[in-house]
Amino acid sequence: AQSVAQPEDQVNVAEGNPLTVKCTYSVSGNPYLFWYVQYPNRGLQFLLKYITGDNLVKGSYGFEAEFNKSQTSFHLKKPSALVSDSALYFCAVRDYGQNFVFGPGTRLSVLP
């Protein structure tokens, strides 16, 4: 069965510093990986996805993610964090049944 782990419940980073939100996955076969962000009282917004090709994927709002097959990881990154990036971030994998399996989420706090 497919699964996703986000080992950190909370990540704190100072504004202007680089940020990383970690995600590891377990799949059989090729992984289809996604990152979503959720702001308070809102639905999830799609940020980026990895299907195939370059291991570095660029997405919305300056975010990018690095796919690492040997480490089965798909960490979300941004070179310079903004206070407005503070939100809940979810990593997801799509399984062959076409369902989306989400990680438990990581709360990012960017401190001014």
Next chain:
Amino acid sequence: NAGVMQNPRHLVRRRGQEARLRCSPMKGHSHVYWYRQLPEEGLKFMVYLQKENIIDESGMPKERFSAEFPKEGPSILRIQQVVRGDSAAYFCASSPPRGMNTEAFFGQGTRLTVV
């Protein structure tokens, strides 16, 4: 192309009443997913439907909960005889009929409060 529409946005029910949550997927999307989220917690998968079919309902409680996605009209998540523990945000997502490489698009959610 309107996004995924959920209504109502907020729903208050007394214990024992029924709650009906509606989800209209994006145009052209035939896959619908329902998730539940408790405050400050992650998403819990409930059910995955395609038009007129339930594909995976492994996350649905065995009693009181049901879901449908008819040929015409929105997907409905129905909770009978609600209890306080059903209070949560319920999110619907949709995706196109083909391809593993497409993302799911989420609605804004329905916040159910059971009093």
